Amino acid sequence: MLTKTQEQMNELLRELKLGCVLVEQKYDGTKCFRHYYLHKSEQFVTYRQTNRTLPSPIRYYINQIDEIRVGFKTRTFDRLIKHKLLRQDDEQCAFSIFSNNYRDEINLLANDEEIRNIWIEGLQYLIEIHSQIQQNYLTNETNWILNSFYSITKQRSDSLSKDECRQLLIDTFNTKVSDEDFERFFQKIDKNSLVSDEFLELFHSITLRHDLYKIMKKYANNTENQTIDSLYLTAEQLLEFLQKEQNQFVLKTRKNDSKCDFTLESINTNEQVKELIQQFESNDQMKENGHISLKGFRDLLLSDDFTLMKPWCSRFVYQDMTRPLNDYYINTSYNT
Known part of the structure; x- marks a missing residue:
């Protein structure tokens, strides 16, 4: 496969954000037709939920995907082929997503091989980008904040209300913020809800390290x-x-x-x-x-x-840890 330019990859990601209907194949032969799409943040893949009485759509976070597997190479697909619930010719449209340390698995069929390849190439590209980003502490933190933000947004909503923002800060980030500072931020942007970038700005504004500020002043x-x-x-x-x-x-x-x-x-x-x-x-x-x-x-x-x-x-095992457990002394104390 020829390497795509950045412009071509951006176009491919735009197609994933528009999404398309994919068929989820269950182990018992059940088929679920859903419109899957890549969220505009490029943090996760999910699907549209037309029936509001059903649970919220599952989100497949890019940084939790372990593998994109092509073709009929899972136990689910093997069983469906064995019981003639799928045709062998469908393999060119099949792919599977493994996530959460291979504990979760979803088996999908696209309408044709071209659509399947778009999904595979796009997801593998994002996985590679995220793996490179995660080497940087700064972006790791940003991903953590955004994942928490999107985990409580409803359906395809991209914003949180003022009350939801405060609750997220308290429950997830254990962040204390005065009413005065909190209200001042919302007055500054003149809104009653925040999108992800605005929430990031709020988070960073209220978590400034004043202790490090004092240290820096000694040397600046x-x-x-x-x-x-x-x-x-x-x-x-x-x-x-x-x-x-x-x-x-x-x-x-x-x-x-x-x-x-x-x-x-x-x-x-x-x-x-x-x-x-x-x-x-x-x-x-x-x-x-x-x-x-x-x-x-x-x-x-x-x-x-x-x-x-x-x-x-x-970071490394630097001592001999191959001996039986009772060959080692355990360094402990009253509190530990």
């Missing part, structure tokens, strides 16, 4: 003219912080993540710090200037290489 220049939103550190200032406060090491690993193939590298040059800024700063202008904002600073400190637990111990 001209802080009297900078607010919590405009404060930044240069590469030199960030390097000074990492050397004085963190005594920081960066874990370097190869792409295959071999547990024996890593080296520890101390941070002692501006070039190393600029690489960190490029990785964790989301503001393009800040990146271009070699600066890191409060949010980028927070994301850097919350990343794996900056955790209190030594990453070369927490």
Whole structure:
């Protein structure tokens, strides 16, 4: 298959967002004809529910899909073929989606091979994009927030009311926000409901780390003219912080993540710090200037290489764990 250009992939995703009728094949031979589509956020696939008395449509989140399998290669399809509930010729239209660590499975038939291939190619493209994105802490967090947002939107609604937003902040994110700050945000946008991007803005505005703001002010220049939103550190200032406060090491690993193939590298040059800024700063202008904002600073400190637990111990099995359990001492205490 020839590699598609980005424009062609965007067109393919637009087709998935319009959706089409696919037939879900159940293990007992039952067929469900549903209009499946990719949500405009590109976070999940779902279907239209015309009967409001039925449960809300199931959402198949892209970041939870384990495999897209082509053809009759599942137990369900095998059984349907064996009992002559499907024709062998239908295989060119068949595909299956496995998700949730292979615990969930859906077997589908498209109208023709071309439509099936559009779904397979589009979903595999999104899975690859999400797997690359998940290497970045920042986007991982965004996915987590958006998944929570979409999990409580009704049917195809793309917004949450003011009360629903507050409840989501309390129940899911355990986030405390004063009535004054909450109302001020809604007055600012002059609306009584929020779409996903607006909810992200609300979430970030009420979860600013004032403790990190104080730390940054110790190393930044001209802080009297900078607010919590405009404060930044240069590469030199960030390097000074990492050397004085963190005594920081960066874990370097190869792409295959071999547990024996890593080296520890101390941070002692501006070039190393600029690489960190490029990785964790989301503001393009800040990146271009070699600066890191409060949010980028927070994301850097919350990343794996900056955790209190030594990453070369927490990421890999570095001791002999092949012995029977009673050969080991368990480090415990009164509380644990």
